[in-house]
Amino acid sequence: MTLKKSLTHSSKNLSSDALPVKDKEAVVRILSKRYQKSLVERVGRGSPYRILVATILSQRTRDETTERVAESFFRRFKSVWELDAANVGEIRNLIKSVGFSSQKAHNLKQTARILVEKYEGKVPDEEEKLKELPGVGQKTAGCILVYAFGKPALPVDTHVHRISNRLGWVKTKRPEETEKELKKVLKKDLWLPLNRIFVLFGREVCQPREPKCVLCPIKRFCKQKQKS
Numbered sequence: 001m002t003l004k005k006s007l008t009h010s011s012k013n014l015s016s017d018a019l020p021v022k023d024k025e026a027v028v029r030i031l032s033k034r035y036q037k038s039l040v041e042r043v044g045r046g047s048p049y050r051i052l053v054a055t056i057l058s059q060r061t062r063d064e065t066t067e068r069v070a071e072s073f074f075r076r077f078k079s080v081w082e083l084d085a086a087n088v089g090e091i092r093n094l095i096k097s098v099g100f101s102s103q104k105a106h107n108l109k110q111t112a113r114i115l116v117e118k119y120e121g122k123v124p125d126e127e128e129k130l131k132e133l134p135g136v137g138q139k140t141a142g143c144i145l146v147y148a149f150g151k152p153a154l155p156v157d158t159h160v161h162r163i164s165n166r167l168g169w170v171k172t173k174r175p176e177e178t179e180k181e182l183k184k185v186l187k188k189d190l191w192l193p194l195n196r197i198f199v200l201f202g203r204e205v206c207q208p209r210e211p212k213c214v215l216c217p218i219k220r221f222c223k224q225k226q227k228s
């Protein structure tokens with residue numbers, strides 16, 4: 001099915017549903033039906049170790065590249081202990097197609113060391129502990145909490161920032177502000193799916209320069225569309 005047909009079909013079906021009264025819930029529900037799994041969830045297969053590595057690999061890297069590199073990576077390093085025993089040169093060589101591969105190879109090696117020494121090889125499930133790992137900032141920690149542990153966090157990247165503003169849910173200039181404001185206006189049960197659905201929707205439809213508003217299944221909820 002073409003993108004146009006698929007979205008039109010999806011929109012038709014969904015608009016006839018008895019959607020919840022609140023707009024934000026309706027938006028999340030509509031997009032959740034369409035975007036069911038993120039790259040990190042697919043590659044991570046529910047394993048916190050895989051999700052942590054995949055999230056780091058995915059930073060500033062195209063999805064297709066991340067997926068291909070992650071699969072080879074996990075064939076070679078099946079556990080954090082195997083990664084800890086590797087040398088940085090081998091890791092770098094294996095991940096050379098992703099962005100910032102040298103830095104990431106060092107970070108992965110150091111991260112494996114910390115996990116083995118401090119956490120018995122387990123990935124911690126607390127934001128502050130995650131942020132102590134090399135290469136893990138606020139957004140990456142949020143992704144790990146959401147995708148590995150199902151904990152309510154709101155990782156905000158450029159897609160989440162842009163779409164939240166276009167929809168009129170927040171009025172912010174930077175992703176860090178957006179995270180704070182979204183936490184005020186969104187019920188916690190909407191936090192979990194938000195990163196996945198907005199990242200995928202932002203790549204496919206609500207793109208940065210030329211959003212495909214004519215195909216958008218949530219246009220009736222969009223403040224930007226109503227202004228144009």
Ligand code: SF4
Binds near residue numbers: 166167205212224
């Ligand atoms: S109507 Fe356009 S700007 Fe608004 S959410 Fe949809 S694609 Fe984005």
